[in-house]
Amino acid sequence: MPDPDLHFLGELAAQLRVDAIRASAAAGSGHPTSSLSAADLMAVLFACHLRYDxxxxxxxxNDHLIFSKGHASPLLYALYKAAGAITDEELLTFRKHGSRLEGHPTPRLPWVDVGTGSLGQGLPVGVGIALAGRRLDRVPYHVWVLCGDSELAEGSIWEAAEHAGYEGLANLTAIVDVNRLGQRGPTRHGWDTGAYARRLCAFGWHTIEIDGHDPGQIDYALQDARVTRGRPTAILARTRKGEGVSDVENREGKHGKPLADPDRAVEELGGPRSLRVRVAKPEAVTRASGAASEPLRLPAFPVGERIATRTAYGEALVALGAARRDVVALDGEVADSTKTETFAESFPDRFFECYIAEQQMVAAAVGMQVRGWTPYAATFAAFFTRAYDFVRMAAVSRADIRLVGSHAGVSIGEDGPSQMGLEDIAMMRAVHGSTVLYPCDANQTAKLVVEMAGRDGVSYLRTTRGATPVIYGPDEEFPIGGCRVLRRSHEDLATIVTAGITVHEALAAAEALEAEGIMAGVVDLYSIKPLDVHALREAATTTGNMITVEDHWAEGGLGEAVLSAVADLGPRVVQLAVRSMPGSATPEEQLRDAGIDRTAIAEAVRRLKWRA
Known part of the structure; x- marks a missing residue:
């Protein structure tokens, strides 16, 4: 590679600083000082090393560039202007109503892979993209992640660091802007780049410590990162926050604010410039095929047999994986419990063991969908709480991912409350644009696994640990947004609305009540979000009484979802849900103690009759 034009790189970095200041000044907000510290790093990357069309x-x-320190968005947008992707006029719409140039980057811009701004997420997602490049796409693109030193305090960074080192992701480079100052003061290690280097080396990374304002050193480090084999690279660049502007350079208390005198700052930097940087385009390459390899042949489970829905998930995923080579599976070291191990045995090249690092697992799924793959990530329902910020940001990123939570509810039995997913429905319902599914039998599960494959956004499937009766035939369909009316008559006193394991308890309760001359309808609300609002409102107006039953906390679950659909109609709604902290007991004892078994459901209907 020829020696870089150091004068041009210095002028380009100055232009980036000026434009970051101008954009923040026009907005009256933003993070110019965090942008100024990384300007030299990004100038050299764009001018000499990035391959992007x-x-x-x-x-x-195309290479992938992720601004993990998403608050430095003024710098990113200044780079886009320098590359000719946006105009100066658009640059000055930063943070304004209707602008694509949001306060933190999102995929509203076609050159942004994922939304960033929640610190500690860019590197884990970058690991997912790099994994896809090496093991799935088999394409020699490089993933560059700009990190801030403050975010290296996040545990998710170290989940990513260990995973990348373990996998030997030589196509991944973290560029760490070590500018010493965080939001409220100095960072934990200040300018001690060696402290970061020792930690990253322990995880198997190649590390390079440089002056982040020296274009020659930056160029050498980026070139070295591109050619390093067998391990990822971290460039630890010592920089000064607010570099180039004396009023803010290396000064505390200047984070997240436009400059007090932007005109003087621009003058100090030599004034506006109109330089263009020619980013090199990548070589023409092709990726591994994702075409279907055989027709879809879902497993068919005989009606009347007892099969766990988690088992059905595993078998259905294998069938889907055989029909679609774009389907990949990720595991949090519980594949034997979630039954993802069946996929791992059938398609080891498309199975990714993330170990007990749920944040990295969800982040890797987000990264893989960036590359057009269709990821399913599974763990215990309870453990998705550890990755919830990644789920939330997946929605911000407009990511299409499929999450599967097993061992949900008190019905898991003796393991006790630490293993019980009792918040997961509420958690996933709250995610923007999400889909929440809770099947009650094996054939229904298999069909919903396939339905999820073509679903936009974050989809969540809740599975049950124990075996449950198969009540639906293998040829029945279960569209997302639907429900199944399992019992209904003109004499119904109430409609029982439920999903998952408590469907079977509701059916048993309805049969017992019928023997007493009390009729009750039963609705299997397998799609909790989106809801079949029409069916629910019809049930509410027909009987006037509804009983919701769920193996979940009362807050935010199925019952409140039903209420959101029928509240204006004024029916009497009785919510049966888990309301006290469970201990260890058998599944049957757990359902009884929580007041959500067949006896409790029948008693709730009887109370309605007595009141009537």
Whole structure:
């Protein structure tokens, strides 16, 4: 590679600083000082090392650049202007109503892979993209992640660091802007780049410590990162926050604020410039095929047999994986329990063991869908709480991921409350644009696994640990947004609305009540979000009484979802849910103690009759 034009790189970095200041000044807000510290790093990357076609953001060979320190968005947008992707006029719409240039980057811009701004997420997602490049796409693109030193306090960074080191992701480079100052004061290690290097080396990374304002050193480090084999690279660049502007350079208390005198700052930097940087385009390459390899042949489970829905998930995923080579599976070291191990045995090249690092697992799924793969990530329902910020940000990123939570509810039995997913429905319902599914039998599960594959956004499937009766035939369909009316008559006193394991308790309760001359309808609300609002409102107006039953806390679950659909109609709604902290007991004892078994359901209907 020829020696870089150091004068041009210095002028380009100055332009980036000026434009970051101008954009923040026009907005009256933003993070210019965090942008100024990384300007030299990004100038050299764009001018000399990035391979990207801005006219074709979907080009297979494009490198990927992630601003993990998303608050430095003024710098990113200044880079886009320098590359000719946006105009100066658009740059000055930063943070304004209707602008694509949001306070933190999102995929509203075609050159942004994922939304960032919640610190500690860019590197884990970058690991997912790098994994896809090496093991799935088999394409030599490089993943560059700009990190701030403050976010290296996040545990998710170290989940990513260990995973990348273990996998030997030589196509991944973390560029750490070690500018010493965080939001409220100095960072934990200040300018001690060696402290970060020792930690990253322990995880198997190649580390390079440089002056982040020396274009020659930056160029050498980026070139070295590109050619390093067998391990990822971290460039630890010592920088000064607010570099180039004396009023804010290396000063505390200047984070997250536009400059007090932006005109003087621009003058100090030599004034506005109109330089263009020619980012090199990647070589034309092709990725591994994701075409179907055989027709879809879902497993068929005989009606009347007892099969756990988690088992059905595993078998259905294998069938889907055979029909669609774009389907990949990720595990949090519980594949034997979630039954993802069946997929691992059938398609080891498309199975990713993330170990007990749920944040990294969800982040890797987000990264893989960036590359067009269709990820299913499974763990215990309870453990998705550890990755919830990644789930939330997946929605911000417009990511299409499929999450599967097993061992949900008190019905798991003796393991006790630490293993019980009792918040998961509420948690996933709250995610923007999400889909929440809770099947009650094996054939229904298999069909919903396939339905999820073509679903936009974050989809969540809740599975049950114990075996439950198969009540639906293998040829029945279960569209997302639907429900199943399992019992209904003109004499119904109430409609029982439920999903998952408590469907079977509701059916048993309805049969017992019928023997007493009391009729009750039963609705299997397998799609908790989106809801079949029409069916629920019809049930509410027909009987006037509804009983919701769920193996979940009362807050935010199925019952409150039903109420959101029928509250204006004024029916009497009785919510049966888990309301006290469970201990260890058998599944049957757990359902009884929680007041959500067949006896409790029948008693709730009888109370309605007595009141009538």
């Amino acid at each position: 801005f006219d074709d953001p979907g080009a297979v060979g």
